Structures are given as structure tokens and as C-alpha cells.
Amino acid sequence: RVLRWAWRLGYLSAIAGIGYIGYGVYQDRHPEDQIQPDPSKKTLVILGTGWGSVSLLKRLDTENYNVIVISPRNYFLFTPLLPSCTNGTIEHRSIMEPVRTILRQKKASVKFYEAEASSIDPDRKVVRIFDNSEIRGDITETEVPYDMLVIGVGAENATFGIPGVREHSCFLKEIGDAQKIRKRIMDCVETAAFKDQSPEEISRLLHMVVVGGGPTGVEFAGELQDFFEEDIKKLVPDISDRFRVTLIEALPNVLPMFSKQLIEYTESTFKEEKINIHTKTVVKKVTDKTVEAEVTRPDGTKESIVFPYGLLVWATGNAVRPVVKDLMGRIPAQADSRRGLAVNEYLVVQGTRDIWAVGDCAVAGYAPTAQVAGQEGTFLARLFNNMAKTEALEAKIGELSSSLNLQPGNSAAISREIEGYERQLRRIKDAKPFQYSHQGSLAYIGSEKAVADVTWFNGNVAAAGSLTFLFWRSAYLSMCFSTRNRLLVINDWLKSKAFGRDLSRE
Ligand code: FAD
Ligand code: NAI
Structure with missing residues (x-):
């Protein structure tokens, strides 16, 4: 009996879901005259x-x-x-x-x-x-x-005036940036696979460096490692042992806005995924093939370090x-x-x-x-919206106040009407100032794992792992702008899972 009810409930939810999507599609296609x-x-x-x-x-x-x-x-x-x-x-x-x-x-x-x-x-x-x-x-x-x-x-992207950043690195803010990175990853792979390429050059080309351990840098490093593990490695096996992802961060840890346990989880997951993290390392200069940085050692001494790279992604925040x-x-x-x-x-x-x-x-x-x-x-x-309503109400009150003199017989009714409008006006004018309500922070860290610091009944819940990854996916799916976006994103997830990601360089 329980099964029968569960089945009916599922059936009804499916109909409601299809109805909701259908209504969304219809509304998009047939808006009213404006x-x-x-x-x-x-x-x-x-x-x-x-x-x-x-x-x-x-x-x-x-x-x-x-x-x-x-x-x-x-x-x-x-x-x-x-x-x-x-x-x-x-x-x-x-x-x-x-x-x-x-x-x-x-x-x-x-x-x-x-x-x-x-x-x-x-x-x-x-x-x-x-x-x-x-x-x-x-x-x-x-x-x-x-x-x-x-x-x-x-x-716009912060570069702090560091020489060579604008000329040689990719940013990750706009669609064009993501397309450029996708193309460059495959260019590095295909160039590394070129006949008679030297081992040093293969290592350089397949070294992907990410500067900035904020959420942009961390999420990108995770996605890159997924791409390599799930697709590139299988399709270009001969050079796969040279592929490396390095994340450089100036502060002592990545994801500074997340709680301590999630930072530790992210860093240990990156270790398992073989993503190298260099913290306390500040990039000072970029050339077409190298990143020059200064690392602060545990005893406080500073040392220069050079990273040859094939792809450099710069994610050091906003300007x-x-x-x-x-x-x-x-x-x-x-x-x-x-x-x-x-x-x-x-x-x-x-x-x-x-x-x-x-x-x-x-x-x-x-x-x-x-x-x-x-x-x-x-x-x-x-x-x-309230400002417009205020203006309309004030105009109405002004109009009624002048008719008060012209229609003394109706004065009680008009006064009541004015009072009503004034009450509405007071409510609108009482508009509270902006107050941000923090729902939490989420970040994908690769290998179908995510970290989440979520606000829950005035408290904070920290979660990480594969279930959090499912939460991350469902949260972002629900936040997509339109029904069309949601369907396309679901389709992309299914497609890349079933057939693998597309390695064409275009
Ligand atoms: P934007 O969304 O950047 O929009 C600015 C708009 O202004 C654009 O349309 C641009 O074309 C236009 N514009 C630019 N210059 C001009 C001009 N001179 N004249 C007129 N128009 C102009 N935040 C989260 O909360 N959660 C996340 O998971 C998250 N993930 C992110 C992932 C990435 C890769 C990045 C880069 C950011 C992410 N953020 C995330 C941050 C979030 O995207 C930004 O905080 C948000 O986009 C800011 O919104 P905005 O409207 O101020 O600016
Ligand atoms: P960010 O400002 O959060 O992080 C940039 C990092 O780069 C900092 O940790 C900084 O120490 C480091 N850095 C700066 N200069 C450096 C140098 N020369 N060498 C090495 N490291 C250096 O920037 P990000 O990640 O681009 O995020 C921007 C905003 O967008 C943030 O507010 C972030 O919260 C938000 N965002 C949120 C996401 C999420 O919630 N999942 C995803 C992406 C962005």
C-alpha cells in the first residue's frame, strides 16, 4: 500500500514538474504585448x-x-x-x-x-x-x-601591476575567458604530443599553473584535474604522466573565506588529486613561459622560485x-x-x-x-517600485485634498479615503535599509566533491564530500536563470558523463 502511494506521489510530481516546465516554456515564447x-x-x-x-x-x-x-x-x-x-x-x-x-x-x-x-x-x-x-x-x-x-x-581582474600578467595569462571572468582556456588546454596537449618534442618541453607545456587560491582558482584547478583524469589521460595516454596542476597562493591557506575544517579538507583532497599547492608564495613576474614567485619558508626566510608553464590562469580577485x-x-x-x-x-x-x-x-x-x-x-x-507607488499615492492624496474643499458634503468619506492612502504611504515610507542575508558559501573542488559552509537556523553547518557535491549541483541548478538554462545544464552534465568531454580544440 505504501508503495502504491509512493508511486502515485511520484507520478503526480512528474506531471507537476512537466506542467511547470511546459508553463515556463509557453510563457517565454508568448509574452504579453508591452x-x-x-x-x-x-x-x-x-x-x-x-x-x-x-x-x-x-x-x-x-x-x-x-x-x-x-x-x-x-x-x-x-x-x-x-x-x-x-x-x-x-x-x-x-x-x-x-x-x-x-x-x-x-x-x-x-x-x-x-x-x-x-x-x-x-x-x-x-x-x-x-x-x-x-x-x-x-x-x-x-x-x-x-x-x-x-x-x-x-x-575587472586585479593584476596589481605585476609585469607580464596581462600579456601572458588567461583570466576567468567572462565566457570568452573560459573559451580561451578550453582552447589553450588542448593546444598545450596537442603541442606536447608533437613529434620529437623534448621531455623538458613536454613537462612545461603540460604544467598548468593557477595563481590565486580564492574560490575561482580552487574551482578551476579542480575542474582541470577532472578533465585530465577523466578524459585527456585516456585519449592521450603517451604523455599523461607529465600533466601537472599547480595552485599558487600568497596567503598561508586557500579558500580564506571558508571554515578551517573545509580548508583542511580542500587541501587534503587536492593532495589526493595530485594538485600541488604552494601557499605563502607571491607571484612577482610573469614571462611567456615562466612564473617567478617568492616563497616564505617556515623559518621566515624568503626564496625565489620559477615555475615553467604551458597554461597560466590568473585568479587574484577584483579591481x-x-x-x-x-x-x-x-x-x-x-x-x-x-x-x-x-x-x-x-x-x-x-x-x-x-x-x-x-x-x-x-x-x-x-x-x-x-x-x-x-x-x-x-x-x-x-x-x-515603492518610490513609484509613493508618488502615485501622494498625487492621489493631493487630488482628494483639493476636492475636499469643493465637495464639503462628502468630506467624511473623502477624509477616510485620504487616511487610508496616508496609512499606505507611511508603510511604504518605512522601507528598511538594505540588509544582506548570507545563505552560505559553496565551492566545487574536483573529483565530484564540494565544500559548503551553509547558514542553518542562525548557525553555520560545514559539509564536504560527494553528498555536498550533489547539494552543490542541485543548488546551482535551481539558481540558474531560466527553465531553458536548467534543461541545457542537465543535458550537458549527462552528455559529458555518458560520452566524455569533447577534446576538439575549437
Ligand atoms: P557582473 O555579474 O560581473 O556584471 C557586470 C555587468 O556589467 C556585465 O554585464 C558587464 O558586461 C557590464 N559592464 C562592464 N563594464 C561596463 C561598462 N563600462 N558599462 C556598462 N556595462 C558594463 N559568487 C557567488 O556568490 N557564488 C559563486 O558560486 C560564484 N562563482 C563565481 C565564479 C567565477 C568564475 C567568478 C568569476 C565569479 C563568481 N562569483 C560567485 C562572483 C560573482 O560572479 C560576482 O560577485 C557577481 O557577478 C557580481 O555581480 P555584478 O552584477 O556586480 O557584476
Ligand atoms: P579572491 O579575492 O577571493 O582570491 C584571490 C586570491 O589570490 C587571494 O587569496 C589572494 O591572497 C591571492 N593572490 C593575490 N595576489 C597574489 C599573488 N601575486 N600571488 C599569489 N596569490 C595572490 O578572488 P576570486 O577567487 O577571483 O573571487 C572573487 C570573488 O568572487 C570573491 O568574493 C569570491 O567569494 C567570489 N567567488 C565565489 C565563488 C563561490 O562562492 N563558489 C566562486 C568564485 C568566486
Whole structure:
């Protein structure tokens, strides 16, 4: 009997699941007609199509403003699965969502310009933009005026001015970076397999060096070792004993934001996976074939060390984008801010009016993560929706107050109505400042293992291993932007498991 009920329950859940997916697909394909821009409304300009800006767009009632989105990237990128694109576990388009599809779902139409903001003039309230794509028209540069501006341009890769980094290494921030790395891994392998290649050169070419032991560096090192163990080794066995992954970190340990036991677990798993970790090692210079670093020994002495490499991936965190630096230079209140735009508790850029900032380009006292950026975007959407409601309520109250004089007979009813609106207004105006709610940190560390520091009933639960890997997969699958993304990612996981990853170099 229990089995029969379990079977029925499974059957019903399957129907509900198919219904949910079907509805998602239908909704994507047949959005309603959109309300057109209205010159009497304020113009809200949003810079960027990343975590912060897209979370804002997702929940914004676009009918309240004339919304304009400007970004050099006409898609949203689900960054947590980007390391999996470097080895082909996931195909890059599976984690991209076209911004035009997102905007088409909104009630009122939103303008999108594929362009980069080069400067912001807070006095004239204009953003200067330029088209930096390959194909350009007659106009490549122009200005966009705004009434309200949200800056969500993220951050660029930090290099700390270390010589040779920009010229010789790969970063891991954008889709193009992941594609470049995937291509280079296979180029190194095929070049190492070239006829009569010397043993030293084979060792150099197959030495993959990752600089930065934050989550980006750790996840990438794990994915790389998987690629080698599960695919390259089987298909190119003659050179496989030379393949090595080295992770270099300046601090005494990797993953500094995770708890001590998870750091130890990650380091011991890397040892088993034969990933070499060099901690307390600071990279000082990069050439086309070597990484030069300085290591601090346990007795405090320093020693120089040279790592020949075939592929170098640089993952040492974030730096401020030029457009943000330029704006900070124009605002005296930003003079002491170093890591981005200092914002107040409502995410308003300090020292400005009508400019807000979200995500990695904003300094609100939180780590630069997708989780923070997403919550900030959602907060701003609520704030802007409420601001529009406030204006509408104030207009209604103004209208009713003037009719109070004109219709003295109705004064009691009108006063009651006004009181009702005033109560609503007070509730809206009581909007609480932004407060981040940390759900936890997750990272993949290779060999189908993950580490997780999860917030649970105001406490912290640390977990690691294969079950955590399943949790990691299901958490990120549920966080994917759309039903389409989820189906594509599941398909990629199944495909790479069944047939192996694709070793073609393209
Ligand atoms: P982004 O998402 O970087 O978006 C910035 C947007 O601005 C982009 O659309 C960009 O094209 C656009 N832009 C850039 N310059 C301009 C300009 N001049 N004018 C207009 N637009 C511009 N965080 C987590 O919480 N969990 C994770 O698992 C996780 N994994 C990650 C894995 C990797 C490989 C990386 C690199 C990061 C990961 N992060 C993760 C961090 C997370 O991706 C960032 O914190 C998050 O993307 C920040 O969101 P954002 O909106 O500020 O910026
Ligand atoms: P990071 O800032 O977290 O780590 C960079 C590391 O590079 C630091 O540990 C630093 O000590 C090291 N470093 C800097 N200069 C160096 C040098 N010259 N030589 C050697 N090591 C050097 O950067 P990361 O990993 O790119 O992450 C950026 C942000 O994105 C973080 O806030 C992170 O939490 C978030 N993120 C989160 C992920 C997750 O939750 N799974 C995955 C990826 C990123």
C-alpha cells in the first residue's frame, strides 16, 4: 500500500514538474504585448547585465519608469558554473541568457543598448556610451540622459601591476575567458604530443599553473584535474604522466573565506588529486613561459622560485573598472574609497543624488559575490517600485485634498479615503535599509566533491564530500536563470558523463 502511494506521489510530481516546465516554456515564447515608453515618466538607466542589474530588472515594475539598459554584454552570465565551461563539462551557451529575452518578459518595454559606459557626469545627469563591438554603424559614441541611474558594472581582474600578467595569462571572468582556456588546454596537449618534442618541453607545456587560491582558482584547478583524469589521460595516454596542476597562493591557506575544517579538507583532497599547492608564495613576474614567485619558508626566510608553464590562469580577485574610477574622481565624498563606489544603507552612491550602485562595483561592507549582488538588485527593485507607488499615492492624496474643499458634503468619506492612502504611504515610507542575508558559501573542488559552509537556523553547518557535491549541483541548478538554462545544464552534465568531454580544440 505504501508503495502504491509512493508511486502515485511520484507520478503526480512528474506531471507537476512537466506542467511547470511546459508553463515556463509557453510563457517565454508568448509574452504579453508591452506598454510603450511615456515621456511623462522618469528615465531609469541601468548599467550592466550581471547579477546586480538583472536581479533588479527581474523584479522591477517597468511600467513605472522609462527603463534603459546599457551593457557591452547582451546576455546574463551565470558565473558559478563558468569554471565548468573551461573543460567542456558545460557548454558556454547553457549558462547564458539573452538580455532581450529577459526584457521581452517585462510588462512595459525596456530599451537596450549594447555599449560600454565610458563616463558618467553627475552634474549634467548623462552617461557617455560607446559601441565597442566588432561591427559599428555611423554613430559609435553618444550620451544618454537619466533621471535615475543604477551602476552595476561589476569589476575587472586585479593584476596589481605585476609585469607580464596581462600579456601572458588567461583570466576567468567572462565566457570568452573560459573559451580561451578550453582552447589553450588542448593546444598545450596537442603541442606536447608533437613529434620529437623534448621531455623538458613536454613537462612545461603540460604544467598548468593557477595563481590565486580564492574560490575561482580552487574551482578551476579542480575542474582541470577532472578533465585530465577523466578524459585527456585516456585519449592521450603517451604523455599523461607529465600533466601537472599547480595552485599558487600568497596567503598561508586557500579558500580564506571558508571554515578551517573545509580548508583542511580542500587541501587534503587536492593532495589526493595530485594538485600541488604552494601557499605563502607571491607571484612577482610573469614571462611567456615562466612564473617567478617568492616563497616564505617556515623559518621566515624568503626564496625565489620559477615555475615553467604551458597554461597560466590568473585568479587574484577584483579591481575597480575605469568608468567607476572616473566617477569616483569626480565626487569628493568618494576620495577615501579604494575598492569601489562607497554606498549608504539604501545603496545610494555617497556624495550623489539619484545614483545607486549594486554588486562588485559597490562598497557596502559585503564580499563581492553573486549572492550579495543579487540581493542588492532585488532590494533596489523593491525600493523603486515603492518610490513609484509613493508618488502615485501622494498625487492621489493631493487630488482628494483639493476636492475636499469643493465637495464639503462628502468630506467624511473623502477624509477616510485620504487616511487610508496616508496609512499606505507611511508603510511604504518605512522601507528598511538594505540588509544582506548570507545563505552560505559553496565551492566545487574536483573529483565530484564540494565544500559548503551553509547558514542553518542562525548557525553555520560545514559539509564536504560527494553528498555536498550533489547539494552543490542541485543548488546551482535551481539558481540558474531560466527553465531553458536548467534543461541545457542537465543535458550537458549527462552528455559529458555518458560520452566524455569533447577534446576538439575549437
Ligand atoms: P557582473 O555579474 O560581473 O556584471 C557586470 C555587468 O556589467 C556585465 O554585464 C558587464 O558586461 C557590464 N559592464 C562592464 N563594464 C561596463 C561598462 N563600462 N558599462 C556598462 N556595462 C558594463 N559568487 C557567488 O556568490 N557564488 C559563486 O558560486 C560564484 N562563482 C563565481 C565564479 C567565477 C568564475 C567568478 C568569476 C565569479 C563568481 N562569483 C560567485 C562572483 C560573482 O560572479 C560576482 O560577485 C557577481 O557577478 C557580481 O555581480 P555584478 O552584477 O556586480 O557584476
Ligand atoms: P579572491 O579575492 O577571493 O582570491 C584571490 C586570491 O589570490 C587571494 O587569496 C589572494 O591572497 C591571492 N593572490 C593575490 N595576489 C597574489 C599573488 N601575486 N600571488 C599569489 N596569490 C595572490 O578572488 P576570486 O577567487 O577571483 O573571487 C572573487 C570573488 O568572487 C570573491 O568574493 C569570491 O567569494 C567570489 N567567488 C565565489 C565563488 C563561490 O562562492 N563558489 C566562486 C568564485 C568566486
